[in-house]
Amino acid sequence: MPASEALARRNAIPFLYTRGTHYEVGFDIGRTFSGIIHSFLAASKELNNVFLPLYNTEAGRQVYNETLRSVQTNFPQYVREIEGTADGAGVPFHKLFLLHLDDILPNVVKRGGSSTNAPIGCSTIVCNHPGEELLGHTEDALSPTLNHFYLVSAHVLPEPGLPQGRWKDTEERFTSLCYAGILPGFTMSYNHHGLVYSINVVSAATLVAGKTPRMFLTRALLSVEHFVQAQQVLRDKGCGAAEGFSVNMTFLLQEGDRLFHNAEVGPALPSAAAESQLNILTVSPGESFVHTNKYLRLAVPEIKGSMMESSDCRHKAISAHGEPENYGSIVNMLGDQTDPKFTVFQDKTDHVTTLAVGIFDCVKRTWSIYSDNPKKTEPIVVLPIQLKTDKK
Template structure:
């Protein structure tokens, strides 16, 4: 066998495997549970491997889950999500059953840093970190480009799910009976919290934002962004993000456009913050750009006045924005590729491989071309590599 050493062949599955040029994709159709089961069954090996090596899960979330305080935070959050989005709980149960893994481990992953923060009022040792997005809105270039950055154990532990979900009755607080979408997914995670599109023409990406104070009994961002995959228009997207009646438990930045909108192309960046104390809806700030403008966003609040955590996520975001400033305003797909592949930083780089925050890696890069209606996926630095594949954006007629 060429290209692989004997030592590499003997390494445990999922540990210390070099970057693979591989992004598996699953096409599936059925109810929420059916789709979840198919995902779990198809990617069971990847999901089990990821649960075994996930540092936050095994060193923080599970130990806290076994305490009365941590279990109370878990139970309050699960109860809230079941009331708002029971269909996504069934979908996640399908993943657990299909993969043969415990549901509570998957749900803890979806809670992210909520468990340590809401339990002990401390930020996790290994907080969720990552992602840069660039939106280019020029007459001949309408691009949404995104790096998917994650803790290093996520490398080689992701896949794409293209699903058509049909239920006999409307589901959840937003009364949705049909969804059709394609999304990049971390192993064992629901679709929605990375980058993807739906058949209504929504194209979007997510940047994690880390508020200093999180709350139990609210909606984790993973479930709010999962619900985004159902939206037909910008008005409904804002409604889902606002999550009136409950509100977000944590925060993120959403970059989006709608391919079937009337008039000139518009891109939006929405900063979502946790529901303020005593409030029952997310904090939102919306930035909309028209032709001739651009958006760059990393993992730091730029407009919402929310106290953030300190540490690598902020340091890296500042460094990436400084790199974007040096490279200038993007006006083309080539500019976006050059910026997202940049590794000129001395400590923190945009495309992250072995920088000062080496526990974080860029695991994939996606380029949505809104004019050609394509999604190019890279499993390595786009400055030096061709896309692994290019998917057509299939829209509802």
Template sequence: MSTTSSRKVYNMYERRQAIPIIYVRGTHYEVGFDVGRTFAALIREFVNVFKPLNEAFIPLYNSPQGQTVYNETLATVKQSFPQYIDELQGISDGAQVEFYKLFLLHMDEILPNVVDNNNSIDAPIGCSSICVNEPDSEVIGHTEDALSENLNNYYFVSAHIISTDPQGKYKVKEERFTSLCYAGHLPGYTMNYNHHGLVFSINTLSARKLNSGKTPRHFITRALLSAENFYQAQQILRDTGVGAADGCSINMTFLKQEGDRVFHNAEMGPAIDNNKESQLNILTVSPGECIMHCNKYLRLKVPEVTGLIIDSSIERMDTFQKFNKPKSKEDVIKMLGDTGAKDNQVFRDNAGVEEFLKTICVGIFDLKAKTWSIYKDNPKTNEPLVVLPMVLKE
């Protein structure tokens, strides 16, 4: 007797309607271990299929000069943030994936840039963020755009980390946050909020010259999850004493601030030459103003790479300029769901097909409602998959 099955063969380039979440409490290592153990299958799959890691980062890591850059950078992070190295070691042990592969993911383009003076990914990678600051609408909207291998390989981490002794250069004893994380990555480099009321999203920026022996942006944004106020956030981004190895843009606000709502966009650039501090330019907007940012420096004078990431950022910003100034959550959703551009749409999706880049999800932080909505599909035509409450420290 024969039977037919309606089961579909798994296609890694097809959107899955699922985002797993872990609620976890413990030390940095314990939290990392439980994240690694819980999401081991996702982490292993991602490490196995992520082309930049396997085709660029690991071969360079196996070279003498690559070993020097890797070891210098690891030593620097261990000195400043030993707790986050413990956390990453926990992910490594829990997932049973070699630590060096996970650390290479956090170094990102540093190895190919420093060793070969090369950006190994010539693709329109990047995210788009919009902040609206109106009397009746306070919103941060963000598209999470990444290489196609990331499409279904991410999860939420909602963590409460308690340390007996102060940890790292900023002497932190407690952290509590929720973050969207790529598989095998520390929290902090996508969309996030912490229990002090800091809400932020990240746009990758690609400086032409990166640094060995400085702090990779992934660890700076991980540290940002501990910030209690805007002063601490600036301190973390400047990373005085070391400075950033690479760059990014941070769109942020604090829910518990006094007075009118203000939003900040911080452009962070690599420390220059022997300077031991990140380059930093911060734009602050008051009620009635908005922020729009993609993947190109708009104010900080940092020489950038050329290629598709810049072309894509310019076209997405051009798309935003065709709209009226956004004044509501609905306006932000229309803009982040736009697919009208010729080459580089704001919402990127060629369903079920391998391509360089996809918008893997869209997040909308509604700061008045204190909710965080995540859309797996285009938010213009779909409901959010999940709406999370933002729980703050009393």
């Protein structure tokens, strides 16, 4: 199908189970979803109209090379994963890596700004009430991304003899909703240590070359075993994040009361220490929390425009429902379309679309995924959250 021909929302989410080294898992993803990856690369206006032209300039190639060298040193296993995906799909590695650079290239080369300044992003709601321990999330993206995603459940095995990087190459088991050609971990995911999380993009005004792209830090979260380790990954001491983002998470195997955490992550600017800016908020029992696509606590300058306006509108629309108390209230909030311009569930514009909605139930240990507005449809799948403590 030509990339210019829009495909209506499909009630389908392809799912791959795979086991192997990082390269082998990446290769299986690329081989299995080759058609989806090729279609997305052809349809992506940001890749073809912004990233590739900048990549072909001296300044753009310098940003690309500096950042690639950094992740080859600190996260070589995830570079291998992208190489495997590129080889499996039969696409050039540099195109997939440019997607992982995201706004770093245009922001650094053009000294500020975003490739789109679009109201893209996601809305996340946490409800931490007795018997109702829930994390709900809308996965929003530019409209060409619609239908260009899939689920991956992977058992990653260390590959002897390769460089180990910052966090070593450890055995991993996880399930993640993935954008076509992008590393797992960037949307909503869980791992077998009990980490459940979702990601909100935040548009910091100043990004940095040679630092760690957020898609690598969110991928590294899939390996962590506990909250302290998650903070270490996000802080990325010795290098730091190149961009801004927010993580909403909890650990199902943590002892004591259920605690959710929101981590706001800011770029590691040259004037500061070589680590990410980090602010943590803990959501205790009886509390709730909402995060969209702007910083609520971390004092990081952001790009002004529709991303900020959209975040404010969505936050206001969710708050109008009152405190989330149960699964049904989260469904109503995430399906809200009352704002005339920027809705929580987005499908009224040609520019931005909600791809999927996910609700993690930490009591039942399930992950319900909707391919359309949850107020109007049933989940397309309800996945059990499988942990390492589960009996075989």
